Amino acid sequence: MKNRKVFTENEIxxxxxxxxxxxxxxxxxxxxxxxxxIRLRYPLxxxxxxxxxxxxxxxxxxxxxxxxxxxxxxxxxxxxxxxxGEKFLAETMEEQGVEVIxxxxxxxxxGLLIMxxxxxxxxxxLRDVSxxxxxxKKRDAEQMINEIKGRRILEGFRxxxxxxxxxxxxxxxVSKLGVNFRNSLKELDLNPVFVREQDAVVVDARLIMK
Amino acid sequence: xxxxxxxxxxLKKMSSLDFFFNPKSIAVIGASRTPGKIGYEALxxxxxxxxxxxxxxxxxxxxxxxxxxxxxxxxxxxxDVELGLIVVPAEFVPxxxxxxxxxxxxxxxxxxxxxxxxxxHEIGERVLRIAKKYKIRILGPNxxxxxNANQGLDASFVFGxxxxxxxxxxxxxxxxxxxxxxYAVLERIGLSKVIGMGxxxxxxxxxxxxxxxxxxxxxxxxxYIEGLKDGKxxxxxxxxxxxPIVVLKAGRTKAGALAAVSHTGALAGADEVxxxxxxxxxxxxxxxxxxxxxxxNALAHQPPAGGRRIGIISNGGGAGxxxxxxxxxxxxxxxxxxxxxIKKLGEVLPPLVKPRNPVDLVADASFYRYExxxxxxxxxxxxxxxxxxxxxxxxxRPREYAGAVLKMIDMQRxxxxxxxxxxxxxxxxxxxxxxxxxxxxxxxPVYRDTTRAVRAMLALVKEGSRLGLHNERx
Numbered sequence: 001m002k003n004r005k006v007f008t009e010n011e012i013x014x015x016x017x018x019x020x021x022x023x024x025x026x027x028x029x030x031x032x033x034x035x036x037x038i039r040l041r042y043p044l045x046x047x048x049x050x051x052x053x054x055x056x057x058x059x060x061x062x063x064x065x066x067x068x069x070x071x072x073x074x075x076x077x078x079x080x081x082x083x084x085g086e087k088f089l090a091e092t093m094e095e096q097g098v099e100v101i102x103x104x105x106x107x108x109x110x111g112l113l114i115m116x117x118x119x120x121x122x123x124x125x126l127r128d129v130s131x132x133x134x135x136x137k138k139r140d141a142e143q144m145i146n147e148i149k150g151r152r153i154l155e156g157f158r159x160x161x162x163x164x165x166x167x168x169x170x171x172x173x174v175s176k177l178g179v180n181f182r183n184s185l186k187e188l189d190l191n192p193v194f195v196r197e198q199d200a201v202v203v204d205a206r207l208i209m210k
Numbered sequence: 211x212x213x214x215x216x217x218x219x220x221l222k223k224m225s226s227l228d229f230f231f232n233p234k235s236i237a238v239i240g241a242s243r244t245p246g247k248i249g250y251e252a253l254x255x256x257x258x259x260x261x262x263x264x265x266x267x268x269x270x271x272x273x274x275x276x277x278x279x280x281x282x283x284x285x286x287x288x289x290d291v292e293l294g295l296i297v298v299p300a301e302f303v304p305x306x307x308x309x310x311x312x313x314x315x316x317x318x319x320x321x322x323x324x325x326x327x328x329x330x331h332e333i334g335e336r337v338l339r340i341a342k343k344y345k346i347r348i349l350g351p352n353x354x355x356x357x358n359a360n361q362g363l364d365a366s367f368v369f370g371x372x373x374x375x376x377x378x379x380x381x382x383x384x385x386x387x388x389x390x391x392x393y394a395v396l397e398r399i400g401l402s403k404v405i406g407m408g409x410x411x412x413x414x415x416x417x418x419x420x421x422x423x424x425x426x427x428x429x430x431x432x433x434y435i436e437g438l439k440d441g442k443x444x445x446x447x448x449x450x451x452x453x454p455i456v457v458l459k460a461g462r463t464k465a466g467a468l469a470a471v472s473h474t475g476a477l478a479g480a481d482e483v484x485x486x487x488x489x490x491x492x493x494x495x496x497x498x499x500x501x502x503x504x505x506x507n508a509l510a511h512q513p514p515a516g517g518r519r520i521g522i523i524s525n526g527g528g529a530g531x532x533x534x535x536x537x538x539x540x541x542x543x544x545x546x547x548x549x550x551x552i553k554k555l556g557e558v559l560p561p562l563v564k565p566r567n568p569v570d571l572v573a574d575a576s577f578y579r580y581e582x583x584x585x586x587x588x589x590x591x592x593x594x595x596x597x598x599x600x601x602x603x604x605x606x607r608p609r610e611y612a613g614a615v616l617k618m619i620d621m622q623r624x625x626x627x628x629x630x631x632x633x634x635x636x637x638x639x640x641x642x643x644x645x646x647x648x649x650x651x652x653x654x655p656v657y658r659d660t661t662r663a664v665r666a667m668l669a670l671v672k673e674g675s676r677l678g679l680h681n682e683r684x
Contacts, residue, residue, distance in 0.1 A: 110441040110442060111442055132486060
């Protein structure tokens, strides 16, 4: 991972897996001839997978809810036309959960920080997030969750069931990753992370090195 | 291993700044004969309080200042000089400091301005090089100096000495630092030290925390900070500090978020980050000068709360409800009392008054009613701290109620078990002000409004959490 600044989703997800951070199973393909490689459960998601496109949704590089082979083939052809020469990532569309964001960012005063917040469009509008300097302890992870206003959603608001321990687990592992890349990492974005009744899973990720 | 221990000890020894803030001898370099000049005021301030060490004015153009023989250079002084108080213009500071180094001076307060604050970086770097060469510790430049109230030493150019006390204050801003001293005097809040950090060329926030955390006369550390030079060292020092730290942080900008690509980056605004990392090391953040002292005073004179369950006593329903609202807004609980407490309250309250939290002692409350109810609440196992209120209504007897508080506090200080904090809230006019004064003289934390009282209690709850006294999370 040396000498590069931007990484593709599959590379980042491999890194997350190394740190035992739960994320999606994926297959990377070049074109429709490789569709046979895909043995994933439908519905699928197809995404542009290139260091040139960090913001995938903004360039129309994400296709959700692909129900069968025909739809997959069609989506793949369209992507090939739109992004010639690029690779694509197919993965099972994860069952929706409460969306949260977990990240790492360099602060000019305090060094590498870990962040937690509620995900989705409200993240930036409400700035409902908390930070800690890495490494964090379990108590810090618990406090990070308790500090945000949206915590009630993670505490069973209106019968929504979420696994808070799974979030704490990811926070601690991201902190560990952060310690190992303390000086070289610029920003890591795990967004969204779906928090469900049984578990939590990183659905999309972005990594930028210094 | 041995090497590690050695370097650790060496570091501890070197970072001890006791010689600096409690020096055996002081040279005022740039002492002036003209009243109003900084060089005159600084020397006068060193002389007029209780300082017992040797004082040497340095001025090559005068034979005596304020009745003391002057020296043309610090090098001409026969005895040892531990601290130099430098008030010469900025351009002369490097040469004066060089002389201090040759003389063996260990610390220098550089009051002079004209350094990085006016864009002059070069001269500061020269000063720092000289300081490193001779191992001189520097406070400032561009600082008011410091006041060691407990030792009666004023090493600043500003007039005024705070009451002796337990709160050590450090301020990055000189003017605000001065304002803080006068505020503390007006509020009758005692201070152990007031330190102007100025440009923090050498001694910075982390050094001050390390020093005050080991200073016996300081129980609480209060700081005004605009920006930190070394955030990591600051957090390390704050994390290790065994005393509560209250910080007033200015500059709520979002500079850090400008160049961000990710969501995380865009959300990492400076103020949110400060808020979060302060919590990580248990720093209590105050939003203004009033809160800085409200928190520090409660922390200095009342025990930490073992939980967040608050009992409220008032002589009128309104104040009780306002306090309960403020508790709720600040994450504190106003729980039901134990059955035995309800029984005890039933015995002292008028028949129509319900014995519940907040307790309304009603308009005709007396010394006895306040005392009995305070005692009952302090013994209640559902209650971690109490807020006692007096509203100066028609039949109220503020002086009697204060008497009951003083009796309870006296008991608390003699026998600290059960160790529960008592916070007062006295609302009224001139007559109440006199009573507040009596409470303040006895170092009882007393506030003129409900939210201030509750927030002071919150500081004690946070301190209890820092010390691990809570079973539940706060």
